Amino acid sequence: MFKISIIRRSYHLFQPNALTKETLKSHPTHDLLQTLGFVRQSQSGLVQWLPLGLRSLRKVEDIIRYRMNTDGDALEVSLSSLSPKLLWEQTGRWSNKELFKLKDAKKAEHCLTATCEEDITSLMGNFITSHKDMPVLVYQISRKYRDELRPRGGLLRGREFLMKDAYSFVSSKEEAIKMFERVNDVYDKIFGDLRIPFVSAWADSGSIGGDLSKEYHYMHESGEDTLLKCSNCGAISNVEKAESYPxxxxxxxxxxxxxxxxxxxxxxxxxxxxxxxxxxxxxxxxxxxxxxxxxxxxxxxxxxxxxxxxxxxxxxxxxxxxxxxxxxxxxxxxxxxxxxxxxxxxxxxxxxxxxxxxAQENEICGSCHEGHLSGMKTIEVGHTFYLGTKYSEPLHATFVGKDNQRGIPIEMGCYGIGVSRLIGAIGELTRDDNGFKWPTSVAPYLLSLCISPHMKNEQEIISLLQCQFKGTNLSGEIMHSFSKKLGLGARIRLSHAIGIPLCLIVGPKNWPLVEIELRGALIGTDWEKEFLDLKEKYRWEIVKSTSGYVEKHIVPVEYAKDVVKILLKYLS
Structure with a gap:
């Protein structure tokens, strides 16, 4: 039972002395994810997801599913991770050295899918026979595999990773371009929902194929990719796609x-x-x-x-x-x-x-021939492609056209988002000297209850606060279980290190007043108006640090729920 409880509360796995300022500041992001109980690396390039990390991962998946279903009008499928050699030979990609290859008991050869163009084209070719069966957009969120020689960056470049891959099937190039633009609009909304600034850039299609592709990036100095931006026209492209003149x-x-x-x-x-x-x-x-x-x-x-x-x-x-x-x-x-x-x-x-x-920095932009190019290091987290008939032709995925012409190859597109990669990238972007600082969209919990172990009625207070949030969308978003070895200060530091946006603190000196510490910034000026309107009603006090950053919101316990809901509405 002890081991099971440890797994259930993965943030119990470490001692208070693991949360030193030096550890939180200097540890690489992947090491910090392990120290704080989000993941555990089993070997190079492979991780086991623990409860904290899985909660964040599921939230990213939910955002993607919501947008793909509602704005993309897409259908979710789930394909096998094993793909037969024959399909990859037909498209000429079996020679890819990054594929994990294996033989079954009958000596038939397969690979673990790194991407699913072959399998999805073969599958959908069974259902699409006429132009009337299109357009159609399907997607899945599943594990992919890449025989990476030098896994690095933890979740950023592993040998097993979680990916959202979508595929479109339409009857003409014009429709394919429209679908490409439509999915890019959906991607803009997905990355907007994640609440992290991003850039999109025209890119080279590489080994996937096609002649039109777009990448989605987070800007960060640790990134392996480089984008170039024009000072005049603002065009952004990766180095493979950008054109420059001396x-x-x-x-x-x-x-x-x-x-x-x-x-x-x-x-x-x-x-x-x-x-x-x-x-x-x-x-x-x-x-x-x-x-x-x-x-x-x-x-x-x-x-x-x-x-x-x-x-x-x-x-x-x-x-x-x-x-x-x-x-x-x-x-x-x-x-x-x-x-x-x-x-x-x-x-x-x-x-x-x-x-x-x-292209190189400081040269003249090849698009407008006026501005100069500047470079920025980035982390790629998404990529969209117009494929044309690169896969439908060799795999004989054809349809009957409006004029009854037979054997017309289906026009395709594919669209990927690195789901597990997003967790590593957002963690890298948002961390500070106190640990992770997740946006509310990704944080494993939205609220922690840090009750002083010196409060004799600790469990009663936890029950009281949980009852306040019962029936709200916060009822499943509260972390309240801490190791009994941790004092109040250590619990607060742990909550901040994990990156929980709000920390509700109860101590013997102020009770029944509670303190709510923010792990993030309140966006816009509307929240200030709401605070002024409700300040007297809730007996709401804000204590600021000397730098002016909002540190604590102090309210009587009976108004805690209302204030928490307001703060979350405006928290980044």
């Missing part, structure tokens, strides 16, 4: 790198020249040649590409070479030798004045 073109005189590729018909050798101290941006390279490029060569070495070029063109004299010059280069830049000069002397074309490298 303040002065042709200013680079150093060594030049070259990356080869082939045109779609493999008759033209594409040569992308750029400064050696910069990184080639394949999105910009693709735009520079008007998307006439075989992307299969992105990951191949130059020597391999030249060999393929020679093998597939028997008479190399009938081919051509197209040089694409980054606008930072000039005629005196140190270019590498071209290996086919002896064959191709007159078949050269050239594109100048384009930017084909990843």
């Amino acid at each position: 303040i002065k073109e042709g200013e680079y005189f150093g060594d030049v790198s070259v990356k080869y590729s082939l045109s779609a018909d493999r008759k033209t050798l594409l040569c992308f020249y750029y400064p050696r101290n910069r990184e080639l941006n394949w999105n910009l390279a693709l735009e520079a040649v008007d998307h006439d490029m075989d992307s299969v060569f992105n990951m191949k070495r130059n020597e391999e590409i030249l060999q393929i070029f020679k093998q597939e063109n028997e008479d190399i004299m009938l081919t051509r070479v197209l040089r694409i010059m980054d606008c930072r280069l000039n005629s005196r830049s140190n270019f590498p030798d071209f290996p086919l000069n002896q064959y191709l002397k007159n078949n050269f074309g050239q594109i100048d004045d384009v930017s084909i490298v990843q």
